[in-house]
Amino acid sequence: MKHEIRFIINGESRSLTVLSQQTLLEVLREDLGLTSPKHGCSTGECGACSVLLNGEVVNSCMVLAAEVDGADILTVEGLATDDELHPLQKSFIDHHGVQCGYCASGMLISAKALLNRTSRPHEEEIREALVGNLCRCGAYADIIKSIQVASRARR
Amino acid sequence: MKAFDYIRPNSLEEAGRYFAQGKSVKILGGGATLFLQLQNGELAPDIVMDVKDIPGFRDVRYHHNHGLKLGAAVNLQHLVTGLEIRRHYPLLNQTAHQLASPQIRNRATIGGTLAWASPVSELAASMLCYDAVCHTWRPEGARAIPIGELYLGDFKTALGPDELITHVHLPSFPVRTFGVYQRQTVRHDGRRMIAGAAALAVRKHNALTNWRIAVLGVDDRPKRMPEAEALLAGAPAEEDIEQALAAVQDNIHPQDVVYARADYRRTVLDSLLRRSIQAIIDNLQDYNA
Ligand SMILES: Cc1cc2nc3c(=O)[nH]c(=O)nc-3n(C[C@H](O)[C@H](O)[C@H](O)COP(=O)(O)OP(=O)(O)OC[C@H]3O[C@@H](n4cnc5c(N)ncnc54)[C@H](O)[C@@H]3O)c2cc1C
Ligand code: FES
Ligand code: FES
Numbered sequence: 001m002k003h004e005i006r007f008i009i010n011g012e013s014r015s016l017t018v019l020s021q022q023t024l025l026e027v028l029r030e031d032l033g034l035t036s037p038k039h040g041c042s043t044g045e046c047g048a049c050s051v052l053l054n055g056e057v058v059n060s061c062m063v064l065a066a067e068v069d070g071a072d073i074l075t076v077e078g079l080a081t082d083d084e085l086h087p088l089q090k091s092f093i094d095h096h097g098v099q100c101g102y103c104a105s106g107m108l109i110s111a112k113a114l115l116n117r118t119s120r121p122h123e124e125e126i127r128e129a130l131v132g133n134l135c136r137c138g139a140y141a142d143i144i145k146s147i148q149v150a151s152r153a154r155r
Numbered sequence: 156m157k158a159f160d161y162i163r164p165n166s167l168e169e170a171g172r173y174f175a176q177g178k179s180v181k182i183l184g185g186g187a188t189l190f191l192q193l194q195n196g197e198l199a200p201d202i203v204m205d206v207k208d209i210p211g212f213r214d215v216r217y218h219h220n221h222g223l224k225l226g227a228a229v230n231l232q233h234l235v236t237g238l239e240i241r242r243h244y245p246l247l248n249q250t251a252h253q254l255a256s257p258q259i260r261n262r263a264t265i266g267g268t269l270a271w272a273s274p275v276s277e278l279a280a281s282m283l284c285y286d287a288v289c290h291t292w293r294p295e296g297a298r299a300i301p302i303g304e305l306y307l308g309d310f311k312t313a314l315g316p317d318e319l320i321t322h323v324h325l326p327s328f329p330v331r332t333f334g335v336y337q338r339q340t341v342r343h344d345g346r347r348m349i350a351g352a353a354a355l356a357v358r359k360h361n362a363l364t365n366w367r368i369a370v371l372g373v374d375d376r377p378k379r380m381p382e383a384e385a386l387l388a389g390a391p392a393e394e395d396i397e398q399a400l401a402a403v404q405d406n407i408h409p410q411d412v413v414y415a416r417a418d419y420r421r422t423v424l425d426s427l428l429r430r431s432i433q434a435i436i437d438n439l440q441d442y443n444a
Contacts, residue, residue, distance in 0.1 A: 001159075001160040001161060003161065019158070020158070020159055020160050020161035020203065021156040021157065021158050021159055021161075021193075023156075042190075042194055043190075043191055043194075044187055044190070044191075044256075044258065044259055045344065045346060047256065047258055050258060053261075056232070056257075056261040057257050057258050057261060058258055058261050058262050059258045059259070059262075061190075062185075062186050062187060062190050062258075062262060063186070063262070064161055064183075064186075064203075064205075066161045067161075067205065110257065110258075113257065128257075129257060131255075131256045131257065131343050131344050132255070132256025132257055132258040132259065132344055133256075
């Protein structure tokens with residue numbers, strides 16, 4: 001079955017035709033060319049496909065595209081403004097929060113969701129916010145540090 | 156995923172019409188379980204029916220005499236952040252806080268999680284302690300199923316194929332209700348569950364009454380342990396706790412899994428439950444101090 005959907009993606013309104021069985025992850029990557037959400041497991045375990053759906057972090061591999069009609073979605077492509085990277089992105093670069101980088105988009109999105117509700121999270125809160133994001137390189141310590149520093153810089 | 160039709164009814168009657176068409180229908184809550192089954196081909200329904208727009212399905216209502224009503228489409232994250240849950244249903248709050256990840260909790264629903272009759276369902280264990288009642292609807296009418304009767308073991312429920320959970324109801328509990336949940340998993344996000352132990356008790360004068368114990372991961376379904384509860388009544392002494400723990404061991408049937416042998420699950424459960432019970436007793440002592 002086909003669905004005409006309209007939603008806001010990274011601040012821009014888009015209309016699209018999708019099939020019932022297409023996931024949001026597929027549509028973002030294949031139809032919209034937004035490749036920051038990565039395909040890791042399709043089972044909700046790795047968080048590489050994380051996006052913000054109406055401000056809340058979700059795994060886009062576990063959302064149907066047809067479900068997001070009318071929603072507001074943010075991917076890492078929408079974090080930076082014009083020519084300036086988001087403080088989280090800068091901090092990930094400065095503090096080695098990126099090794100191979102496969103998990104980085106998901107980590108950034110989970111971090112963004114956290115900072116949206118807590119401006120100065122302590123380490124335990126950061127760890128909790130990252131429970132759904134796996135890093136196969138094991139860069140967790142630097143990822144946590146990157147988020148901590150970014151939150152202090154931001155204010 | 157195989158092709159299906161995604162539909163989103165706006166009323167129970169509309170949902171009922173889809174069931175009556177003779178096509179295979181699967182209900183969609185948050186998809187945390189359903190998507191795995193669709194992706195691996197275990198299920199290939201004609202219709203995937205999203206129930207989040209049905210009136211009342213997103214309701215949360217609390218009343219100090221009547222208790223708590225949670226609509227089937229309320230997400231699990233609400234159990235973490237909702238003020239009425241944090242205040243009045245501490246065990247539910249603690250359980251949800253540990254359950255899965257923010258990504259899963261933001262999507263997974265009360266209805267979908269209750270319908271997921273896994274032997275390791277943590278929400279089910281907590282709901283068992285609160286004597287929750289599951290309210291359902293199907294074309295023939297509505298009915299209420301006490302949560303203890305919903306699970307038939309080995310992933311089976313008492314729900315019919317065309318039966319929707321509309322909401323769940325929890326009776327009200329006195330303010331001084333203590334609840335503690337302890338779990339042991341291989342992965343922090345809850346995958347590879349070894350065992351879990353939920354305990355609840357109500358402070359009355361200087362004693363603890365109304366003990367409820369529920370365990371998971373150690374039988375074909377999450378279940379209450381009435382024998383142990385009876386032994387804990389009042390202010391349990393050391394030997395009462397030992398007897399209660401022994402009663403639990405007599406009433407469970409854990410299975411070997413690749414990451415934990417049955418005897419290990421027994422040992423782990425024993426430690427977890429001991430901790431849960433002790434934490435409740437400590438709560439009482441802190442309160443009295
Ligand atoms: C990565 C990951 C980690 C997890 N960690 C944990 C954990 O730590 N602890 C734990 O207990 N569980 C855990 N789970 C399991 C998780 O709790 C369940 O998968 C989820 O809560 C199911 O809810 P849902 O709304 O997504 O259901 P869905 O997947 O949408 O549906 C599940 C089943 O219920 C049916 N259904 C849905 N809504 C209704 C309704 N209203 N009425 C009748 N039937 C309905 C569906 O048809 C389907 O058969 C985890 C799952 C994943 C993917
Ligand atoms: S690809 Fe979505 S959680 Fe792993
Ligand atoms: S940096 Fe490689 S997966 Fe995290």
